[in-house]
Amino acid sequence: CRGRYPLDERLGIRGQISASLEREMVLLGACLPYEVAAQLMERLMLVEVSDTTIWRRVQEAGQRAQASDAESASARLSAPQTPEPGQCQMGASLDGAMVNVRGEGWKEVKIGCVFEVVALKPAGAGDKSPPPRVNRAGTPIPDRKACRQSFVWHLGGPEALGEKLSAEADARHWNRAADTSVTADGAEWIWNLASRHFPDSAHIVDWYHAKTHLWEAAHALHDTEEAAAAWVSQHTPLLYNGQASTLADCLDEARQRTSDARRSDTLRVEAGYFRTHHERMQYRDFQAAGLPIGSGTIEAGAKQIKARFSQSGMRWSRAGLSNVLPFRTAVMSRRFDTLWKAACPC
Numbered sequence: 001c002r003g004r005y006p007l008d009e010r011l012g013i014r015g016q017i018s019a020s021l022e023r024e025m026v027l028l029g030a031c032l033p034y035e036v037a038a039q040l041m042e043r044l045m046l047v048e049v050s051d052t053t054i055w056r057r058v059q060e061a062g063q064r065a066q067a068s069d070a071e072s073a074s075a076r077l078s079a080p081q082t083p084e085p086g087q088c089q090m091g092a093s094l095d096g097a098m099v100n101v102r103g104e105g106w107k108e109v110k111i112g113c114v115f116e117v118v119a120l121k122p123a124g125a126g127d128k129s130p131p132p133r134v135n136r137a138g139t140p141i142p143d144r145k146a147c148r149q150s151f152v153w154h155l156g157g158p159e160a161l162g163e164k165l166s167a168e169a170d171a172r173h174w175n176r177a178a179d180t181s182v183t184a185d186g187a188e189w190i191w192n193l194a195s196r197h198f199p200d201s202a203h204i205v206d207w208y209h210a211k212t213h214l215w216e217a218a219h220a221l222h223d224t225e226e227a228a229a230a231w232v233s234q235h236t237p238l239l240y241n242g243q244a245s246t247l248a249d250c251l252d253e254a255r256q257r258t259s260d261a262r263r264s265d266t267l268r269v270e271a272g273y274f275r276t277h278h279e280r281m282q283y284r285d286f287q288a289a290g291l292p293i294g295s296g297t298i299e300a301g302a303k304q305i306k307a308r309f310s311q312s313g314m315r316w317s318r319a320g321l322s323n324v325l326p327f328r329t330a331v332m333s334r335r336f337d338t339l340w341k342a343a344c345p346c
Contacts, residue, residue: 021047022057023340029058030327030336031308055320062323065343071152071326072167089117089290090177091146092169092198093298094161094190097305100315109305109325111153112165113298114172115146117181117290144290146297150333153305153325155318162193169198181291184298185209186277205280206295213273214239217251220266239274242282248275304332 017025024045028037034051042048065071092115096108152168154161174180180201182194186209194203214235218228238247251271255264274281283293308328309316330339 017049017053017057019344021045022061023344025049025054025057026061026327026340027331027336029054030324030331033311033314034058058327059320059323061340061344062326065326065339066322068343071330071339071342088177089179090169090172090174091115091117091181091183091292091297092165092174092194092201093182093295094165094184094193095295095298095302096187097302097310099155099305099309099321101321102315102317104318107155109153109155109309109321110158110161111151111298111301111305111329112161112168113149113151113301114165114168114174115149115297117144117179117292118147119144119290144292146292149297149301150335151301151329153329155322155325158189158193162197165193166197179289179291181286183292183295185295186213186273191280202286202289202291203280204283204286204291204293205277207283207293209295210239210244210277210281210283211236213270214247216266217247217270220263220270221254239281240283242278242284244274244278244281248272248278301332304328 025037025041028040031037032040034054037054038049038051041054092113094110094112096110098106099109101107150168150172152161152164154164180198181204182198182201183204183206184190184194185206191203194201211232214232215228218231218235222228222231235247235250238244248271251267251274255267255271258264258267286293305328308324309321326339326343327336330336
């Protein structure tokens with residue numbers, strides 16, 4: 001017959017590990033390589049566990065999180081208080097991070113983010129305030145930043161990510177915001193999802209990516225870096241002022257004058273890019289409305305995913321990766337404890 005240990009049951013101890021210790025193991029495993037997590041536990045908590053033990057606990061917790069749909073529950077529980085209609089501005093963004101999956105090669109973990117866009121507090125009356133930033137037309141740019149970011153993920157096709165991001169936006173009371181926007185790079189799958197799930201929001205191609213394409217066109221047109229830089233400087237105001245289609249026409253005209261097949265192909269691609277995203281490149285108007293024109297929030301999120309899963313030599317099983325991702329994105333969303341309680345109610 002088997003004995004019982006009432007005190008262990010009251011403390012939530014499974015084997016030799018309490019529920020609170022298991023929580024900390026999963027938290028560290030979501031943020032750090034398992035070997036480093038084990039070293040930190042020994043140094044900071046004076047608890048000696050192996051990296052294999054941490055791996056096993058993360059896998060078990062991740063399976064429970066996915067089986068119980070705990071991520072959706074934690075999103076609802078962590079949603080900020082319902083705002084009054086028209087009292088906040090919200091944004092969303094999407095991107096991907098490449099992770100090496102054993103037997104499959106490099107696969108894209110697609111991630112999405114929902115956030116609030118808030119104005120930075122002005123300096124106090126007695127402070128020496130810096131002059132306001134102005135855009136290229138001399139109009140002051142409202143100082144905005146993203147806050148209260150929450151992330152979702154999917155390892156696979158974009159459709160499931162769209163459903164998750166839409167559900168996250170609903171939990172965050174997206175439909176009560178005064179203004180909403182989706183900011184991202186020019187990937188076709190992103191704008192297909194934006195059109196499907198956020199059709200009434202402003203759609204904005206990230207300014208940095210647009211400038212990158214402007215430079216690609218400049219290098220196809222000119223042989224020297226100085227000439228390319230001069231061309232970019234001359235044509236950046238067109239891009240900023242919402243005249244991407246005019247840029248496309250200029251590149252098409254230049255393409256007709258060149259006999260270099262490689263340059264012609266580059267100009268064709270870049271002209272198509274600017275023409276396709278013309279409506280998403282109304283940067284002056286977007287900034288005047290206080291909307292973000294940069295996708296730095298999701299870019300930072302992708303870097304956090306890669307920092308955990310794409311370090312040198314790392315290769316993941318699909319199941320192992322999927323079991324860690326719920327807790328990694330929960331840490332990024334500052335809702336780890338909520339997810340833990342939903343997935344592991346001990």
